[in-house]
Amino acid sequence: MLILLVNMTKNKLTLNVATINGSGSQSSNSVLVKSLFRMGLPVGGKNMFPSNIAGLPTWYTIRVNPHGYTGRLSQNDIVVAMNTTTLIDDQKSLKPNGCLIYNSDLKIADSLFRKDIQCFGIPFRKLVAPLSESVKLRKFLTNMVYAGIVSELIDIPYDIIESVITDAFQDKPAVIESNIEAIKAGRDYAKQNLDPQKFPYKVEILSGGNENKILIDGNSATAMGLLHAGCTFAAWYPITPSSSVIERFENYAKKYRKDTDGRSTYAIIQAEDELSSICMTIGAGWTGARAMTATSGPGLSLMAEAAGLSYFAEIPAVIWDVQRVGPSTGLPTRTMQGDLLSAYTLSHGDTKHVVLLPANPKECFEMATTAFDLAEHLQTLVIVLSDLDIGMNQYIVDRFQVSQQKLDRGKILNKDALEKVQEFARYKDVDGDGIGYRTLPGTEHPKAAYFTRGTGHNETAKYSENNFEFRANMERLLKKLETAKTLVPAPEITLHKESKVGVLYYGSSQEALLEAFEELNSDRKTP
Incomplete structure (x- = not known):
């Protein structure tokens, strides 16, 4: 272990966890993010994962920033390196004097480590051995051990991280116990071996910091919005990164979409392909249901002909497109904003659609109602363009306000x-x-x-x-x-009279651009 004397930084850090897909790290990363949120800190969690089930590299970035900026940075303060195949590149992302936490069981030569960083080798195999006789379970608990180490080093209070685990697995007492024991094992090791008091990155509770705010991903917010908007029909075909929109919506609908006799008042159909899902959606919209489908770029392309039918026959419907990198199959687990022009003119001929552009989960929630109101008022297809970054990553947003305004069903003659x-x-x-x-x-x-x-x-x-x-x-x-x-949400315009350059942006790019504007308008040299 190398200890460098550096200035201590509070409530400002970027942590990158490098593991492999399918290792169970998502739960431990989520525990860290939620714990920081409960401390009142501005925090965000972003997952970069491969397009496979298990075995390929994945990274999860947690950023705490006093200004609320949570976009990805090119350099990190702390790296937890649990993947040998990416360890060399992972440590390259560290700032000078940054901290590398790695698995010492991997027996990595000292010559491979940078000399200007702090390196903490952790014997994870030894730490998880007493926690379970199951090899598979020990593999998963390793993640909670590194969460325990990180939480001790940066000063996340134990009672907060314990409460997060208890809430996350509230109906599984055995799981709660094993995960808490793993957290304790990591924290105890850090106390005894890593001298946490000298660790240069610390967090402290910010009283009232996240009052009236929630931590949520865009797809979950969308599903809540669909429920509030009166959606009663959804047809879909699974595709990354939109699948969880319908999965969450179904979970909510099972609980809240019932009549007084307990019977379901909704229909959700997993179709055989995207062509069928959009045609079912249009058919349901024709009957008077508030109907939608969720997809991504490749699915949107397949829906083009049916989109023209909705436009020309004037049938209300909503497509929720959670964009990913194209063209073709592209990079299914990376984010992109490449569907704007194709969405606006989706289908052949002189077809033009209403397109809505949420920039965060709160707007996803609100624009669900807006999309259906516009679709029925205008009797047309409305396409909402979210993206993977908004849809699958966690944002802090203001608590949703449930509108009491009557739904706009449009011009219907009874x-x-x-x-x-x-x-x-x-x-x-x-x-x-x-x-x-x-x-x-x-x-x-x-x-x-x-x-x-x-x-x-x-x-x-x-x-x-x-x-x-x-x-x-x-x-x-x-x-x-x-x-x-005249009906769509108005653009937000910020005017600086002395500026010579204007910037037009939408969607998840807002997060990075707002920080860039702040950088350009200040004398700060570092993010």
Whole structure:
């Protein structure tokens, strides 16, 4: 172990945990992030993982920053290196005087370590041996041992980390006990061998620091938003990184989407492919349900033809696209914002969709309701572009405010309303906003029925190849797009009169850019 005399830093650190996929490290990393959150600290956790089930390198970055910046940095203060194949590169990411915690069981030559960092070799095999007779369980508990070591070195109070574990595994007392014992083993080793008082990176409780805030990932926030928005139908085909949107939604729906007799009032269907899922979604939207599907770039491409049907036949539906790196299969477990143009014009012909761009989990929650309100008000497809960074990583955001505003179902004519109109023309622009009136299947009135078609049609929904009628219909759809511009959330604009350069950004890039702006506007030399 090398001890360097450096200045102590409080409540400002970046920790990178390097392991392999499938090793169980996600739980221990989550325990550390949640413990820091409960201390009131601005913290974020970001997972960089491979596109496989187990065995390839994975990294989890935890950043504490007094300004609330939690984006990834190129250099780290602490690295926990549990993967021999990446250890050399992992220590390269350390700042000078940074701290490397590694598995001494790996028998790594001293010559491979940098001389300007602190190195802590930990005998993990020895520490976990008394904790379980199961080799498999000892493998998983190794992660909690390093969490215990880190928590002791940086001064996370034991009672906080214990409460996090208890809450995480509350219905599994044996799991709670084994994980707490692993935490204790790590903390005890650090106390006896690593001289925690001299460790240069410390955290301390910030009273009221995270009051009225929550720690949540974007996909979970989306699922809550879908529930609040009145979504009752979801069809999907599993694809990274959007799968957990529907998985979480199903968990919430099982609990809250029931009638007074305890029967389910929702339908969630895992389709055979993305084509089926979008067609089911459009069909459900046609019947009057608030219907959606979740996907990523490759799935969005497959949905193009059906998206055109939703646009041209004017059927409300929502696609939640959690973007990843493309083109083609690309990098399924990396983030990208590459679907904007394809989403806006998804399908062939003169097709233009409403696209919403959340920048954090709170906006994911809020825009779920916005998406359905717009879809039904405008009678069209609405596409929401989240991304992997927002969807699968943990953010601190303000506690969600549940709106009491009535859901906007749009222009729907029921039986009584049909009695008052002389004629029902499905695609007629009665109000001058480009939006016609619709009826729902099953409306018991002789005027209610109409043909829903993706072929050319006139304002009464009858088949037509007349060029004047087709042009009139397309011009009405463009007028509806202009109406949409008055309804979508307004952009947030920050004006600096002395600035010579403007920056346009959206989505998860906001996190890095806000920090960059702060750097450019201050004299600080380090992040």
